[in-house]
Amino acid sequence: MSFLRQKIIFTLALNTVLLGLISFGLAYTSSFFRSDLIIQLSIGLGFFCLSEIFLLLLKINHPLKIVTNEMKALLTGKTYKKIMTSKRNEIGILAHFFNEITKNLENISSDVKEHQRIKKELNTAQKIQRDLLPEKSPSIPFLDIVAKTRPASEIGGDTFNFFPGEKRSLIYIGDSTGHGIPAGIIMIMVDTLITTFINMFPSPVEVMTKLNKYLKPHLQKTMFMTMILLDWDHNSKMKWVGAGHEHVIVARTNESKVTSTRSGGIAIGMLADNSALVKEQEVILNEDDFVILFSDGIVEAKNVMGEIYGLERLELVIKKSITSQITSQELFDKIAIDVGRFMEGHFQEDDMTLIVIKKTSHEVTTKLDTSWTN
Incomplete structure (x- = not known):
């Protein structure tokens, strides 16, 4: 199971346990007061849980958006940047993979350009040689x-x-x-x-x-x-x-x-x-x-x-x-x-x-x- 998924499940489980403890502690209060308090606490804990998940998703989506944007730029031939991240999760691995791929592509592109330059020089020299030899x-x-x-x-x-x-x-x-x-x-x-x-x-x-x-x-x-x-x-x-x-x-x-x-x-x-x-x-x-x-x-x-x-x-x-x-x-x-x-x-x-x-x-x-x- 991934680190991010574990963190989301842990947040949900924590809030469920807290809700259970609160319910157990209120067992000795009046039924009206108990029901109202449980509802309010449940709503509060629900918002807390949702906010935690949202923050986690935001942490996921923001780096993921950066990665996808840079990949899109790479694939469409636009200018792209190296992705700087210290994360060691899936996003970090993906960013590292992207950086390695772009590095290799840049090396290949440089080799292709050098090959094209040499080929152009060869074609020029070949033409000169053909012109010197009698037809x-x-x-x-x-x-x-x-x-x-x-x-x-x-x-x-x-x-x-x-x-x-x-x-x-x-x-x-x-x-x-x-x-x-x-x-x-x-x-x-x-x-x-x-x-x-x-x-x-x-x-x-x-x-x-x-x-x-x-x-x-x-x-x-x-x-x-x-x-x-x-x-x-x-x-x-x-x-x-x-x-x-x-x-x-x-x-x-x-x-x-x-x-x-x-x-x-x-x-x-x-x-x-x-x-x-x-x-x-x-x-x-x-x-x-x-x-x-x-x-x-x-x-x-x-x-x-x-x-x-x-x-x-x-x-x-x-x-x-x-x-x-x-x-x-x-x-x-x-x-x-x-x-x-x-x-x-x-x-x-x-x-x-x-x-x-x-x-x-x-x-x-x-x-x-x-x-x-x-």
Whole structure:
């Protein structure tokens, strides 16, 4: 039985006992006087009893009204206040419960607002990243190019771009540490600097060394980016410089031969001066030959058993697929399908970027979309 109910019953019982004692004490008086006195005392005790109950109900209803008013304010989205009470009865428990609930709701509301703020920032950064990535593959003389990226989160760390020119064109692929906002920031900085340096320095070696020089002071110790920068002479020679990125794969269609070459160099941002490690390499491409660039999200993709896709499997898919008739898009699809089947049932842990380039004997005008949706 509750404390308040006990108090009300006790008040009623006390008044009943008092009335009984008065009746017993008046048993020896005259009947008229006794009856009149008992009636008056009963009325007085009745009023006393009612007043006691009223005061008790007032004590209940006033705090209860405060609690209900604050709850109503909370539920209707209006301003509410913490209920201050020292009572240890049901009302006190209810007030304490209300205060705890509102405290938790305020914490949740704060978390929601912070989540909304972060989401807004992510959306902004994501839009900036999408704007920096080319929407379609460019038209570069004698090259059929398909390039697509699929981030593992809202903001990926993989990036690529094309810089077509009159006598030469440049292509780069980059992969910054991790993914999310920090990776996206590195990508934005690198893309902006490369766009500037390509017009300032004719050699890809100079572009790579200058990029590292200007970027290093602005990066944290754990932030860096691997990269490959290709330089195409619009004829048959393709040069490249690497910054600790994945292999460059060259597929000779007429020979059914696939060769993987280390990109060389060291990741951008790891050393203050990378000039001693940046070396230029080159390859002469024949008609129908392929060059494949990729990020580590491809070769390090895992299946449900925890096995890694690996470079050898990628080379094997390419070797089985290349013919003089196959297009860059078709080879891209075969690689993407094989990686997808291998990963089936396992989530994508890292950003994946794949660029397939085919040397052609004619101008390719088709500009393919760069979004990787499947």
